[in-house]
Amino acid sequence: MAAETRPLVAVLMGSKSDWAGVMEAADQILTKFDVPHECRALSAHRTPDELREFVLKSVERGVEVFIAAAGGAAHLAGVVAAHTVRPVLAVPIASTSLQGLDSLLAMAQMPGGIPVGTLAIGKAGATNAALLAVSILGGSRPELLKKLEQFRKEQAAKVLSETLP
Ligand code: RP5
Numbered sequence: 001m002a003a004e005t006r007p008l009v010a011v012l013m014g015s016k017s018d019w020a021g022v023m024e025a026a027d028q029i030l031t032k033f034d035v036p037h038e039c040r041a042l043s044a045h046r047t048p049d050e051l052r053e054f055v056l057k058s059v060e061r062g063v064e065v066f067i068a069a070a071g072g073a074a075h076l077a078g079v080v081a082a083h084t085v086r087p088v089l090a091v092p093i094a095s096t097s098l099q100g101l102d103s104l105l106a107m108a109q110m111p112g113g114i115p116v117g118t119l120a121i122g123k124a125g126a127t128n129a130a131l132l133a134v135s136i137l138g139g140s141r142p143e144l145l146k147k148l149e150q151f152r153k154e155q156a157a158k159v160l161s162e163t164l165p
Helices: 016-032 048-061 076-083 101-108 123-137 142-161
Strands: 009-013 037-041 065-071 088-093
Touching: 009 016, 009 048, 009 076, 009 123, 016 037, 016 065, 016 088, 016 123, 048 076, 065 076, 065 101, 065 123, 076 088, 076 101, 088 101, 088 123, 123 142
Parallel strands: 009 037, 009 065, 065 088
Antiparallel strands: none
C-alpha cells in the first residue's frame, strides 16, 4: 500500500452536518488502515451537477469504492451508483424526525438493476462501510486483509479481557 497515494475511496455525505460523530468514523477507520481517501460534502438534490462531475472524475483518478451517507429522502448513494459501476456503500443518517429509518429504507429499497450496499444507521454504519471498503480493496491487496485480521484479533482480545461489575 505504501506506494499508493491516489484516493482509493471517496467518502461522500449530503451535508457537513453528517460529519461530526458519524461520518468522521469512516475517515478514522480508513486512516487507521492507511487507505488513501477523500471526504466531501455533496448533495444529490442541492449540487446534482457537481456530484456527477465528482463521481466521473473520481473514477478517472482511480477511486475504487464510494461511501455515500445521507439523511432524509436519501438519494445520494443511488445517484452515485447511477454514474459508476464501482461499489457504492450507503450509510443512512439519523438527521430527521424519523431517526434514519427514512434514509435506511430509501437506500435499502433500490429497485433491481443499480445496487448500493446499505449499512446500519449512523456511526456503526459509517464504521462498517469503511471496514467493508478495506475488505473490498483487500481483494487485490493482501496486506490490507492481514490488517483486517489483526483488527479483528484486537477486537476479540478486548471483549475477552472485559470484566463485568
Ligand atoms: C441530507 O439532509 C443530509 O445528508 C443531511 O443528513 C440532511 C440535513 O442536511 P442539512 O440541512 O444539515 O445540510 O441531505
